[in-house]
Amino acid sequence: MAARGRGQAWPKLGGYRCGGVTAAAEGRLSCRSLSTCPTTMPPSASDPSAASPRDPELLRQAIVSGDPARAMPALANLRDLEEGQATPLLLLGLEQEPFLIRSLACAGLGIKRSEAGWRALVAALQGDGDANVRAEAANSLASYGLERAWPLLHHAFAVDGQWLVRCSILSALAEQPAIPLEWLRDLAELAISADDGTVRVGGAEILGRLVREAPQALADQARGLLAPLQADADHRVVAAVLNGLQQG
Numbered sequence: 001m002a003a004r005g006r007g008q009a010w011p012k013l014g015g016y017r018c019g020g021v022t023a024a025a026e027g028r029l030s031c032r033s034l035s036t037c038p039t040t041m042p043p044s045a046s047d048p049s050a051a052s053p054r055d056p057e058l059l060r061q062a063i064v065s066g067d068p069a070r071a072m073p074a075l076a077n078l079r080d081l082e083e084g085q086a087t088p089l090l091l092l093g094l095e096q097e098p099f100l101i102r103s104l105a106c107a108g109l110g111i112k113r114s115e116a117g118w119r120a121l122v123a124a125l126q127g128d129g130d131a132n133v134r135a136e137a138a139n140s141l142a143s144y145g146l147e148r149a150w151p152l153l154h155h156a157f158a159v160d161g162q163w164l165v166r167c168s169i170l171s172a173l174a175e176q177p178a179i180p181l182e183w184l185r186d187l188a189e190l191a192i193s194a195d196d197g198t199v200r201v202g203g204a205e206i207l208g209r210l211v212r213e214a215p216q217a218l219a220d221q222a223r224g225l226l227a228p229l230q231a232d233a234d235h236r237v238v239a240a241v242l243n244g245l246q247q248g
Contacts (some may be wrong), residue, residue, distance in 0.1 A: 054080055063096065066098065068098050078108055091109075094109075094124060103132050106124055111143070124137035131164045134156075134164075139171070142176065161195070167198060170203070173187060184206050191204075200234065204244060
């Protein structure tokens with residue numbers, strides 16, 4: 001994935017999908033499912049960082065204010081700073097209590113990439129108590145490179161039972177054009193055994209992709225994994241399975 005840096009648009013954290021279902025439609029709160037994008041929340045007229053959006057000290061004050069209405073625009077403004085200035089402030093965002101601030105800090109560390117950012121994202125993925133933050137950390141880790149991120153994300157998918165984290169990993173890895181198809185099969189096999197139907201749908205959709213795109217032997221394995229899911233209790237899973245088998 002190409003490096004992203006100064007001047008690039010900050011992520012909107014919206015439109016996130018897993019298994020064809022948005023987080024908002026499922027009724028679960030997520031930084032990715034807010035109807036109002038936090039990066040575009042209007043800052044307070046009394047917020048000095050709004051008047052000086054590139055002043056690192058004013059941005060720092062906004063980030064540590066504890067007020068997401070101040071901190072979120074300040075974090076978004078870090079896109080205009082050099083990595084050396086932005087990274088310490090993004091790391092500071094990860095220390096704040098509101099999960100929205102930590103989530104956007106994770107998103108920023110996926111753009112302003114550094115070794116310190118990588119370590120902080122790994123720590124967030126493995127230890128943050130909020131699934132929204134862990135999901136955003138997983139998504140950002142994928143931007144550091146598939147080979148490097150795969151072992152961490154594969155392990156996180158196996159041990160983290162939160163549907164949002166798992167869907168973020170599915171989405172981030174399935175979008176990688178260079179991912180080996182065998183890795184996708186392994187991930188999908190874990191997904192279809194999940195308790196959450198949304199995750200199972202995501203796994204079934206990946207298997208359907210393998211049926212269409214993989215070499216014959218791997219496609220046959222995908223068909224074999226899909227076939228028992230025709231009796232799944234979740235109608236969304238059954239629909240994804242039938243779609244995958246019919247297109248193969």
